[in-house]
Amino acid sequence: MGTKGKVIKCKAAIAWEANKPLCIEEVEVAPPKAHEVRIQIIATALCHSDAHILHPKFTKALFPVILGHEGAGIVESVGPGVTNCKPGDKVIPLYMPQCKKCKFCLSPLTNFCAKLSQFKDPIIQQEVMEDKTSRFTCKGKPVYHFLGTSTFSQYTVVSDTNLAKIDDDANLERVCLLGCGFSTGYGAAINTAKVTPGSTCAIFGLGGVGLSALIGCKVAGASRIIAVDINSEKFAKAKALGATDCLNPRDLQKPVQEVIIDMTGGGVDFALDCAGGSEAMKAALDCTTVGWGSCTLIGVAIGDKGLTVSPIEILMGRTINGTLFGGCKGRDSIPKLVTDYKNKKFNLDALVTHTLPFDKINEAFDLMHQGKSIRTVLTF
Structure with missing residues (x-):
């Protein structure tokens, strides 16, 4: 040139x-x-x-x-x-x-x-x-x-x-x-959380990353995907992409994690926090089932105080994961995701x-x- x-x-x-x-x-x-x-x-x-x-x-x-x-x-x-x-x-x-x-x-x-x-x-x-x-x-x-x-x-x-x-x-x-956005959310579900077929999932935050995580859970074969956001206008898009339930914490009579536990008979298998902030992170962890519940942290909030966890919450069999860029090794993973998009694996x-x-x-x-x-x- x-x-x-x-x-x-x-x-x-x-x-x-x-x-x-x-x-x-x-x-x-x-x-x-x-x-x-x-x-x-x-x-x-x-x-x-x-x-x-x-x-x-x-x-x-x-x-x-x-x-x-x-x-x-x-x-x-x-x-x-x-x-x-x-x-x-x-x-x-x-x-x-x-x-x-x-x-x-x-x-x-x-x-x-x-x-x-x-x-x-x-x-x-x-x-x-x-x-x-x-x-x-x-x-x-x-x-x-x-x-x-x-x-x-x-x-x-x-x-x-x-x-x-x-x-x-x-x-x-x-x-x-x-x-960034799609690979981070989709990869968090596929690579980091390793969502399994037939599992139940909760996703906190329905921005670009959260909706991408939702797509990842759907592609992984999750049977129930509960989408959580304080903006109810995002629920139509979430349902179109595969969410089975949508919750706005501001419309509930009790903490959203308690509602999710009731809905699922004890908690979800996988929770992914794409919002950030101590309240969302804690709710994501709390809504997972004892024994094997997995909570993956993705979102970051400026000036947040962080997550306070009691050892008993982890001793009861829950795990906390963190992920950057959805666990994708960029030079290897991104070309494959481009091909997957062209083949209509996701939208x-x-x-x-x-x-x-x-x-x-x-x-x-x-x-x-x-x-x-x-x-x-x-x-x-």
């Missing part, structure tokens, strides 16, 4: 400071260095983790920054040493790297990578490239990366360990959801409630905060 080795000027949404709208700016994107790939982003969706960084209580974030981690695009150019993709390939950037060499990548027990495991908080790491510099410049100043992806830019640069090459005929406006279309031009990114954030969207896809 004519842009290879050259700085590309394009538009990006920059967060200059916390608690303020993003600004559409012209940025300069440097060419990729060794083991780096420059990608033209075609479509990107919003995730609550992007909003977390902008929250005034989240004090760890560095500004200015280009957010975004749920995107899909086309390789524009590659740096020296890159062998897993070439210009013109369709790819999905990954916030969970997979080097395929470290003890974590070589283990079937986890989807972690040594490049990520050194950080205590994966939401704020990967702010610069491995040489400790940024590939973004705006108004003469360097701009931080986000999660190693920064998909809120028409062009971005990622490590070759942070992208998955996918089929040439993939619909980028849909498979971009595999960059990503149902999760996309809005499609907007990239310039309307702040409108997309408003829709998310107002609970009016599940996933908004932005196109350049």
Whole structure:
């Protein structure tokens, strides 16, 4: 391509400071260095983790920054040493790297990578490239990366360990959801919780991740799926995707976990918390059956006090799991999920409630905060 080795000027949404709208700016994107790939982003969706960084209580974030981690695009150019993709390939950037060499990548027990495991908080790491510099410049100043992806830019640069090459005929406006939300929820049910045929499940939080977990439970063969959310407007979509029961804790006369225990004769086999927050996490754990109940924690709430657990709750045979990116080893798992979507194993279309031009990114954030969207896809 004519842009290879050259700085590309394009538009990006920059967060200059916390608690303020993003600004559409012209940025300069440097060419990729060794083991780096420059990608033209075609479509990107919003995730609550992007909003977390902008929250005034989240004090760890560095500004200015280009957010975004749920995107899909086309390789524009590659740096020296890159062998897993070439210009013109369709790819999905990954916030969970997979080097395929470290003890974590070589283990079937986890989807972690040594490049990520050194950080205590994966939401704020990967702010610069491995040489400790940024590939973004705006108004003469360097701009931080986000999660190693920064998909809120028409062009971005990622490590070759942070992208998955996918089929040439993939619909980028849909498979971009595999960059985080769908893979996280669906994978939590399939890979982490390992939901079994005929089992009973409860899902807390019916955003993009929660509905994806619901899809995972349905695909796994669960016989009963109880969907829980404080926004009853989400129940129609949940039932269309396979929920057998829907509960709004604000409409109940007693705690939702007690209602679920009564409904299931002692509790569900699997509970997945996709909402975050101490109350939702505790309810998810409490609604599982003694003996073998499994509670998987997925959601994160800013400023939350965490989960307080009595040892007896675990001694009674319950387990608590945690998962990032749904246990998916990105470079291996995501191409397979793209193929599954093409073969209609699951429906990503149902999760996309809005499609907007990239310039309307702040409108997309408003829709998310107002609970009016599940996933908004932005196109350049």
